[in-house]
Amino acid sequence: MSRILLLGGDGGLEYRLGQFPGNLLVPIAASVVERPEFDLRSLMVEDHLPDIVVFGPQVTRHTAMSLASLLDAMHPQITVVLVADPTTDVMLEAMRSGIRDVLSPEASDEEYRIMLLKAHDHSSRRDLRRRSTDTEVERVVESRVVVVASPKGGVGKSTIAVNLAVGLARQAPMDVVLVDLDLQFGDIATHLDLKPAHSLADVFASQGGVDTLLLKTFLTAHPANFYALCGSESPAAADKVGPKQVRALLSSLAAQFRYVIVDTGAGLDEPTLAALEEANDAVFVSSMDVASVRNVRKEIEVLATLSILPGARHLVLNFADRDSGLTVRDVEAVVGLPVNVVVPRAVEVSLSSNRGVPVLMAKKGGPAAKAMNNVVKRLESDGESAKPAFAHKGVALT
CATH class of the missing domain: 3.40.50.2300 (Response regulator)
Structure with a gap:
C-alpha cells in the first residue's frame, strides 16, 4: 500500500x-x-x-x-x-x-x-x-542494459526484443523501457500497435538532451506496463545520431529503469557498437540458415576483437524447424556459443506481429511463447543457462 x-x-x-x-x-x-x-x-x-x-x-x-x-x-x-x-x-x-x-x-x-x-x-x-548497504540488495535493484542484436535482418530480432519487454515488465512493472535503435527502419511501434507522439529523433533533437524528466516526456507507455522509445519514421534521422549520444541516452535510461531493452539495426553500425559498450547482456538472434549462423559467428568475433563483447551472452535460435537440415549442435559448433533458447517457427508469431500484440500477451501461448518466456527467464536469473526446447537432425555446417 x-x-x-x-x-x-x-x-x-x-x-x-x-x-x-x-x-x-x-x-x-x-x-x-x-x-x-x-x-x-x-x-x-x-x-x-x-x-x-x-x-x-x-x-x-x-x-x-x-x-x-x-x-x-x-x-x-x-x-x-x-x-x-x-x-x-x-x-x-x-x-x-x-x-x-x-x-x-x-x-x-x-x-x-x-x-x-x-x-x-x-x-x-x-x-x-x-x-541497507548489503551487497546482495544492491545487486537485486541494479539496472541492466540488454542489447538484442543480429548481423542479418529478417531473423525476428524485434520480435524477441518486444517480448522481452513484455515478460520483464511482469516482474518489474513500469520499470522496463524498450528502445528502438534501428534508426533507419525500426518498427517497434508497429509490433506494439503504438502511435507515439514522440520518437527517438525528438530525443536527440531536444535542446535539453537526454536529461531525466525531459527524456521521460518522449516515452510512450504500453498497456503491458512498460515504456517504449520508438524509432523515427524517417530513415534520414540516423544521419544525425552519433555514438556519444547513444551512450548518454542509455546511461540516462539505466539510471531510471531496472531493465533497458535495446533493439538494434542489422549489422554493426556505430549506434549498435555504442549500445553494446553500455550493455550488461547481449542477446544474439539467428535464424536457422547457414548464412545467418556464420554471420553471427563473425559478429561475435568482431566484438571480441574490439573488446566490447558483453560479459553475459545469450544465443537465441529463431524460426527453428525440422526441415532446415541443420541441428542445434551444428549451430553451436559454428558460433562457438551454446544455443540457450530455441524458438520454433510458429504461425502465432506472424499473427502477433501483424496484429501488434506480442505473443507473451496472448491468453493461450503456444510453443513460441513458451520459448520466449525462456529468454525472459534467462534475463531474470542473471543469465543462468536454459535448455534448448528441441534439437534437429541434419547436415553439419562447414
Missing part, C-alpha cells in the same frame, strides 16, 4: 487518485499549503511519512517547486509528482527541484495509474537502498 499526500488538488484529481485500490490518500487544501507558516513536518499520513507527495494544480508553481526542493533534501525516499502542463520550462525546473514526474491535468486514468505504479516502485527502491 502507498501512502499518498495530495497537496492542492481539486475534487476531480482527488477522485481520480482515490479510485485506485490499495492506496491511502490524504488531501490537504491549497489554502493550507500556501500559508507562510506551513511546516513540512506536518506532511504525515497516519503518523508515517508519505511514500508519494502529489502537488495539484491549485498550488502555485513557486510553492510546489520550493517545497519539492526541501522534500528532496530532507526525505529523498519520498517520490514527488507534479500535476501541471509539462512544458519545457516546467520540466527543467521540476528536474532541478527533485520532482520525479510531471503529469498533465488532462492525462488519462491509465496514465495516472501508471504514474502511481512507477512512483510506488521508485519510492520502494530508494527506501531499500537507504535502509
Whole structure:
C-alpha cells in the first residue's frame, strides 16, 4: 500500500487518485499549503511519512517547486509528482527541484495509474537502498542494459526484443523501457500497435538532451506496463545520431529503469557498437540458415576483437524447424556459443506481429511463447543457462 499526500488538488484529481485500490490518500487544501507558516513536518499520513507527495494544480508553481526542493533534501525516499502542463520550462525546473514526474491535468486514468505504479516502485527502491548497504540488495535493484542484436535482418530480432519487454515488465512493472535503435527502419511501434507522439529523433533533437524528466516526456507507455522509445519514421534521422549520444541516452535510461531493452539495426553500425559498450547482456538472434549462423559467428568475433563483447551472452535460435537440415549442435559448433533458447517457427508469431500484440500477451501461448518466456527467464536469473526446447537432425555446417 502507498501512502499518498495530495497537496492542492481539486475534487476531480482527488477522485481520480482515490479510485485506485490499495492506496491511502490524504488531501490537504491549497489554502493550507500556501500559508507562510506551513511546516513540512506536518506532511504525515497516519503518523508515517508519505511514500508519494502529489502537488495539484491549485498550488502555485513557486510553492510546489520550493517545497519539492526541501522534500528532496530532507526525505529523498519520498517520490514527488507534479500535476501541471509539462512544458519545457516546467520540466527543467521540476528536474532541478527533485520532482520525479510531471503529469498533465488532462492525462488519462491509465496514465495516472501508471504514474502511481512507477512512483510506488521508485519510492520502494530508494527506501531499500537507504535502509541497507548489503551487497546482495544492491545487486537485486541494479539496472541492466540488454542489447538484442543480429548481423542479418529478417531473423525476428524485434520480435524477441518486444517480448522481452513484455515478460520483464511482469516482474518489474513500469520499470522496463524498450528502445528502438534501428534508426533507419525500426518498427517497434508497429509490433506494439503504438502511435507515439514522440520518437527517438525528438530525443536527440531536444535542446535539453537526454536529461531525466525531459527524456521521460518522449516515452510512450504500453498497456503491458512498460515504456517504449520508438524509432523515427524517417530513415534520414540516423544521419544525425552519433555514438556519444547513444551512450548518454542509455546511461540516462539505466539510471531510471531496472531493465533497458535495446533493439538494434542489422549489422554493426556505430549506434549498435555504442549500445553494446553500455550493455550488461547481449542477446544474439539467428535464424536457422547457414548464412545467418556464420554471420553471427563473425559478429561475435568482431566484438571480441574490439573488446566490447558483453560479459553475459545469450544465443537465441529463431524460426527453428525440422526441415532446415541443420541441428542445434551444428549451430553451436559454428558460433562457438551454446544455443540457450530455441524458438520454433510458429504461425502465432506472424499473427502477433501483424496484429501488434506480442505473443507473451496472448491468453493461450503456444510453443513460441513458451520459448520466449525462456529468454525472459534467462534475463531474470542473471543469465543462468536454459535448455534448448528441441534439437534437429541434419547436415553439419562447414
